[in-house]
Amino acid sequence: MKKKRKINFKRIFLLLAMGVIAFVSIKLYFSERVYDKEGVFPEEVYGVKVNTEIIENHTEARSGKKRKIKYLVIHETDNTAIGSTAKNHSEFLSKNNKTSTSWHYTVDDKEIYHHIPDNEIAHHAATQDGNQYGVGIELCVNEDGNFEKTFDNGAKLVAYLLKEYDLPIKSIKTHHDFSGKDCPHNILKDDRMKEFTNKVKEYMKQ
Numbered sequence: 001m002k003k004k005r006k007i008n009f010k011r012i013f014l015l016l017a018m019g020v021i022a023f024v025s026i027k028l029y030f031s032e033r034v035y036d037k038e039g040v041f042p043e044e045v046y047g048v049k050v051n052t053e054i055i056e057n058h059t060e061a062r063s064g065k066k067r068k069i070k071y072l073v074i075h076e077t078d079n080t081a082i083g084s085t086a087k088n089h090s091e092f093l094s095k096n097n098k099t100s101t102s103w104h105y106t107v108d109d110k111e112i113y114h115h116i117p118d119n120e121i122a123h124h125a126a127t128q129d130g131n132q133y134g135v136g137i138e139l140c141v142n143e144d145g146n147f148e149k150t151f152d153n154g155a156k157l158v159a160y161l162l163k164e165y166d167l168p169i170k171s172i173k174t175h176h177d178f179s180g181k182d183c184p185h186n187i188l189k190d191d192r193m194k195e196f197t198n199k200v201k202e203y204m205k206q
Contacts, residue, residue: 039118040164046156046203050112053090061097065121069165070133071173072158073125074196075103076184077138084142086113103136105157109149112157118165130178135161139184147186155196159203172197 042050057064077089086106090113093102103124106113116122124136139154141147158172174193175183187193 039120040161041114041117042160045112045160046206048112048153048156049110050114050157051087051090052114053094054117055093055097055102055115059097060100061093061102061123062116063121066119067121067132069118069135069167071130071135071171072161072167073130073134073136073173073175073178074154074158074184074187074193075124075136075138075175076141076186077106078141078183078185080141080143082142082144084140085145086111086140089113089138089140090115103138105136106138106140107150107154107157108140108142109146109153112153118161125175126179126181130173130175134173134178139187141186151187151192151196152199155199156203158196159200162200163204169197169201172200 041052043052044050055062077084079089086108089106093115100123102116102122104114104116104118104122106115118135121131122136123131124138125131125134137154137157139147139150141150161167162169162171172193174188175181176188182188187196
């Protein structure tokens with residue numbers, strides 16, 4: 001009569017545990033690869049020109065610290081002065097980078113300027129979560145500009161970035177979501193975030 005083999009539960013448990021650890025590790029590895037990929041540097045998004053003028057590294061405004069990308073954070077510059085275009089704000093960041101205030105893109109009614117690589121931390125959302133994981137996008141409100149066109153160009157940029165980083169639509173945030181600040185002022189005042197999000201969705205279909 002054959003002797004029954006004793007089931008080694010300890011060994012089975014150990015193998016199962018190793019399998020779970022391996023599965024989780026692989027999942028995390030590929031998740032990190034998605035979020036920590038090198039930031040994109042588009043020349044245009046849906047027909048809007050993007051000017052890449054990256055500010056100097058290792059300054060207060062640009063630490064060079066890499067991070068995950070989870071959010072696209074919408075702001076308005078609150079600078080209504082004539083001539084306060086995306087180019088003007090790009091020059092400001094480049095020449096006045098001794099303070100930590102910084103963001104990734106500035107959008108106006110004609111073009112977009114890219115200041116900091118998307119996968120690097122910038123200081124725009126007032127909270128650790130917003131800064132650590134958010135791409136800061138400033139919309140110009142200069143009185144000699146066409147805000148409706150700026151609004152549309154901002155939606156084009158967000159649609160492009162959502163697709164590039166494989167982020168869900170709920171990744172669109174406002175400065176207000178993180179700190180309670182009244183920003184983006186005009187969009188919030190007129191309750192237009194849903195309209196903005198719908199524009200983004202339409203462009204993502206193209």
